[in-house]
Amino acid sequence: MKQDLQSAADRLEDVLARIRAAEHLAGRREGATTLVAVSKTFDADAIRPVLDAGQRVFGENRVQEAAGKWPGLRDDYEGIELHLIGPLQSNKAREAVAMFDVIESVDREKIAAALAREIDRFRTETTEAGPRLLLQVNTGAEPQKAGVLPQETAGFVARCRDVHGLRIEGLMCIPPFDEPPGPHFALLAKMAGELGLETISMGMSGDFEDAVMLGATHVRVGSAIFGERPRPA
Numbered sequence: 564m565k566q567d568l569q570s571a572a573d574r575l576e577d578v579l580a581r582i583r584a585a586e587h588l589a590g591r592r593e594g595a596t597t598l599v600a601v602s603k604t605f606d607a608d609a610i611r612p613v614l615d616a617g618q619r620v621f622g623e624n625r626v627q628e629a630a631g632k633w634p635g636l637r638d639d640y641e642g643i644e645l646h647l648i649g650p651l652q653s654n655k656a657r658e659a660v661a662m663f664d665v666i667e668s669v670d671r672e673k674i675a676a677a678l679a680r681e682i683d684r685f686r687t688e689t690t691e692a693g694p695r696l697l698l699q700v701n702t703g704a705e706p707q708k709a710g711v712l713p714q715e716t717a718g719f720v721a722r723c724r725d726v727h728g729l730r731i732e733g734l735m736c737i738p739p740f741d742e743p744p745g746p747h748f749a750l751l752a753k754m755a756g757e758l759g760l761e762t763i764s765m766g767m768s769g770d771f772e773d774a775v776m777l778g779a780t781h782v783r784v785g786s787a788i789f790g791e792r793p794r795p796a
């Protein structure tokens with residue numbers, strides 16, 4: 564992180580400029596990549612300056628934590644789009660459906676079933692569409708990591724549609740920490756293309772420019788904007 568960028572708003576501006584530069588380098592349309600500002604572990608007062616600077620798309624990794632700050636921020640700012648980027652438990656599905664605009668971490672049958680049930684209920688009660696959904700893909704096939712295996716992704720997208728009536732809009736991945744991310748980003752983009760899915764969420768503070776170069780429609784950037792996290796997420 565650059566030392567001369569003192570405030571979160573300054574760092575936001577820097578990240579946005581770097582995204583636009585990478586789009587330009589890659590010959591992509593300006594604005595082809597949406598920045599998801601990852602505000603996990605930061606409280607509402609730390610988030611407000613970033614909202615004041617115009618950022619509207621945010622990511623949180625815990626339902627409970629998001630519930631503590633975003634309803635209040637939504638009262639004060641128009642047009643917020645909130646993404647769940649962390650693992651979802653089925654007993655939190657109802658709350659997640661009501662709170663998030665995009666759930667990026669659909670990763671197993673039980674969650675698909677719970678989301679289908681809760682989205683149905685939500686639509687009936689509110690006449691709103693409910694959250695957009697992405698599948699998390701475990702591109703590195705890491706045993707400890709959430710996500711559908713690459714070779715099971717096409718089948719799972721089909722089951723979401725045919726068994727659960729869920730439309731999957733795209734894919735997300737978190738590459739292994741100890742490997743260059745490029746091949747993982749390329750794989751995710753290729754899979755999304757083959758499946759005809761329009762949304763590709765990949766790239767974090769350390770590698771979002773690579774992700775933009777390889778076709779990300781969304782990058783999820785936390786510490787490069789908000790600073791080092793006060794505690795592990």
Ligand SMILES: *Cc1c(COP(=O)(O)O)cnc(C)c1O
Nearest residue numbers: 601624648767768783784785786
């Ligand atoms: C925390 C987190 C990020 C952001 O990480 P930074 O390295 O702080 O940019 C992105 N994606 C997911 C899924 C996360 O949990």
